[in-house]
Amino acid sequence: MTSAARARPGRSSRGAPPSRLRRALGIPLTPLPLAAAARGAVALALPLLVGVRTGAVIPSVMAGIGALWGVSQDGSDPYRLRVRRLGCMGLAAALGLLAGELSLRSGQSAAVTVCLVAAALLAGSISLRGRVASVSGMHLLLGVTVGSGIPVPGPWWQSPVALLAGVGLVIALSATPWLWRRHHIERAAVLAVYRAASEALSAAGTSAAEDARRRLTVALDHAHQVMGRHLTPRGRAETELRALLRAFHVAVQLGEVASALVWEARPLPRAVTRVPLVMAERLLPDGGRVPASALDTAAQVSPDARADSPGLRALATLYAATEAERVDEVALHLPARPWHGRSAHLRYAVLLAACVLVAQLCAEVLHGPRGYWLPMTVAFVYKPDFGPVFRRALHRCAGTVVGVAAIGAVTLLTTDTYALIGAVAVFGALMAVGVRHHYALATTGLTAIVFVLVDLLGDHRALYTARILDTALAAAIVLLAHFALWPDSAAGRAAGQTEAALAAAHRYRDLAPSAAPAERHALRRAAYHRLAEARQAVAHAHGEPSRPGRGLPDWEHAIAAAEQLCDAVTAQSLAADPPSMPPTPWCPRSDAVRE
Template sequence: MSRAFPVGLTPPDWLVRNLQPQQAPPVNRPAVARAAIAMSLPLAVGLAVGQPAYGALASMGALSGVIGDTADAYRMRILNIAVPQLFGAAGVTVGALVFGHGWVAVAAVTGIALISGMISSIGAVASVSGLLLLLNAVIGAGLPLPGPWWLTPLLMTGGGLLVLTLALLAWPLRSGVPERSAVADTYRTVADLLTACGADAYDKARHAVTQSLNQSYDLVLARRARHHGRSPELVRLLAQLNAITPVVEAAPAAHQHGRPLPDEVPAAVRRLADAIEIGHRGLLALDFPAPVGETGRAVDQALRHAAEVVTAQNVDPRAIVDRLGRPASLHVRAYRAARNVALSGASWRYGLRLALCIGIAQALVSLVPVPRSYWVALTITFVLKPDFGSVFSRALLRALGTVAGLVVAAVVLAAVPAGWWDVAAMLLLAPLIPALTPRGYGYQTAAITPVILLLSDILNHLGTALLVPRLVDSLMGCAIALVVGYLLWPESWHARVGDKLADAVADTAAYVEAGFGDTTDHAAHARMRRRLYRDLSAIRTEFQRALTEPPPTGRRAAAWLPLVVAVERIVDATTAARVRVRQGAPAPSSAETAQVALQLRELSEGLRETEVLFAVRTDLTGPADSVLEPLRQEVAAARAITSPYSDDDD
């Protein structure tokens, strides 16, 4: 029989959320195999030629490649692994050149920290590139490296490129497979959404569809950004993603109807998903039930359109690529990214925040003798990476993960003889990194720590003497990040959900206004809906991050969830009303639409002025039989929400 915690010993919710492992997909076995080979092979080669230190440096480079080996599409793997390796090589080169130069090294690493923090806002690849730029600069400035100055960056880059080479081995046989699988998975999530119509599971299924659509469009459009021509395969994938949009739009109307759809409807979508995954074209036997009512006709028309696109022999590229616009050239996109970073106040704040912490750490270890002092700055780099989530949460998990990793490292360093046994140990330890990383940052830290210590021992031959300095330096880095990078910044104590939600509510008002009228652009309206749901998905992510913060930030963030759900329902209700109008229901008057939009804009302005939700007037009126009546009810519910949080709770 389980027993509850005594009242005084019950852990707070924010601590429980930090310590809970994340729901992770099945272990990526190819990534596990690549990690084992890429990190142990350089050690074996180094031992074979009598240069184990060189092998350890190449394995360090492979470690950064393993951390960046997260993309499914092969073209994305090139960017995710190769580009950061170039920045890492530049970082270790600069660090090695200023090694032992006192305050010059402090200034150089601090400047690199500023650049690293600023470029993190460009995108995922730039973020990892900035991370490796700073990490390797810290290593080069704090650790005496063997050989001439050019050898270390060459070895570390070679280790990272080994991971890339292993990741691309199957490309000739599986080109396009990850993209097709992503689109097929999106169709399957839509099938689950149709199954959930009229049931309590609808909201959860809708969130899954939003995330899947985001991932699929990001994957396909990222590939498109490198194709200036009209790739037939790419055109087909985009057409298939666009074709499922009317089905997604019809789902809110079906859910609003309150009755489950016939089983044949989601079954047909799953058949289409299977056809997409195997690349089937041509006739496909599908069982479409006879539609009943406005909702049934909307679902039937959308489903038949999707089936036509999926089974079509050819897709007109002019209707797909041209409508999306020709991607800008690489140098134009690079110029735009650099301009945005230079002019962004947020990127400057993040960069200065990271640079300040790194500068203090480097100055501290220059004044106070600290063994292996570069670990302090390494810890800050991982904890304070501004786009990686809650600083407080990462500092906590970093400390706990380091302790767990040190336990494993103590066993390895004490029991494993130096030499070829190190290769065997690496074969066992390296696969834990891709296996545990999806579980959360603490698990990743626990997996990386023994690997780093094993490589450090090969370079320094200190054995278990590395353990205590590693723990002390990690705790020092966490403390600096928490105090200088978290507590001293006012923005750390404010949940950023409110401002983002206010923007989403204002966009929802524009979505409502654009949804009805004789000149409605259906394609533009579909893009608005996708953008709205993408923004709301990002808000949910920010909401989950804020819940891991200690009071009062976490408590304030929790108050926003009901309104996030309410805004999602408003978007759904608007979409359902549009579907009904397109199926023959009377369109609402412009006055009705303007009234709803006005109420939403008033709510948006109210959200910008306070972090504490409060109820506002809900005097929405209109014909009871109007298609906008469900929408008015959802807007009234959103405006009537009162937060359980108040300043007295601090």
């Protein structure tokens, strides 16, 4: 390795990450999701318009509830995954709605309570097993909450069918673009890797290099997840997909080269930093949209294969391979995210059921049979796998206050049905934006829409103040139960993720020197992926209040040291004579947060 690589100028041996404020300010804002906002507006307003025009208001409102929940789970991931998630969510919500409705029609308040608690136990037992299971479990409980809390006239099967129709509308609006831009999402994800690689090379030798390399890892992880189902051979692939696969395999190898150049810690000329963009234009000619300034240097970007840096030599080799269309495929599989233990599943299920039970008892005391808002809020707030519970509760309360104020202002101006449906369209677009940017913003839109839907069902009571108090009470129930009985859940998960990440980094260090290129790429991807997940879990743990006088271990130090270790291994793998390895990163003991 070069002397510059050994000295690592500008980087401390401790490798402490930047502050939270710097991380927050360093994250670029994503573009406004106009297409998703339009889908949210249409999906929520169209059923109501049809219902008002045809006189079938009750089924249209239930379809609106289905569309509301569908918009909350709409995303920008591949169409196949999107349809699967929305479909499972819709079926779970319809089953929950049916169960809740039947318990309400029994006329026994005990039947409603038992149904809610049973649904909470089932939802909690499956919610920590992955994204689709989590979404399905939450909406199963939401369906029971609405079905048991809002009496709806008509046959027992009408409401679940109408709810499924609303979810189906969201699926149709979300997946229709697949017909004319089938692999657009995959192309955008792969292209983002090349852009992130160019940014990482531009930051080499500066204090921003490590953050840029981490953004490259995040882009590679996202592209890997998006392309995952295409990496398994499934017969003869179409031309566009073959080109995408080839571009992805190059991107994986480019990630190794960029990490090595970042480790070498010396500024690179513009001709080198533009190489990834030119490669993207070559491999993705129909969607690269590379700036013209990059293409103007296409004749100058080919690095010299005799360069004095292993990273530059590797970049030159990779660039020449893409020119000659000789690209080796890399068999990769992202490691599965470690599941929570059985005890965590059981504890979460019991705590969620207990919170729902307390909320339902409070609802019966405060509101009689129309107190569905309390258990519904518990179902929304108590989702530790969606982020810090404390922050989610605060955002829920803030969004409810703003949503109540917003819909209150609208009803002061007009009570015309069509005007209210127009307001639903606006709030639906706002909610779709909030789903991607901020939970409080999404809650604002959802709260306002629910008020209009309930009004269309015939409940014209002024419940603005009551709903704010209900939300605060439900959030307090969740926070009290969670931090009294499971205060170390986020810390325990962070400890487990950090240990798994360090193990992957050590495996990469031990096996990479003797591994074949394909195996080395797989080891490297697994290590960086685990480290990125661990960093996210640690941020989650820091978002939760800790017990007084009991701080969290310095996981950031261990993760940063492991990242430097992986950077060094990557650089050494590309060098002719690997030097001695850096010391093993220190891992703080996690006994204090393990139970």
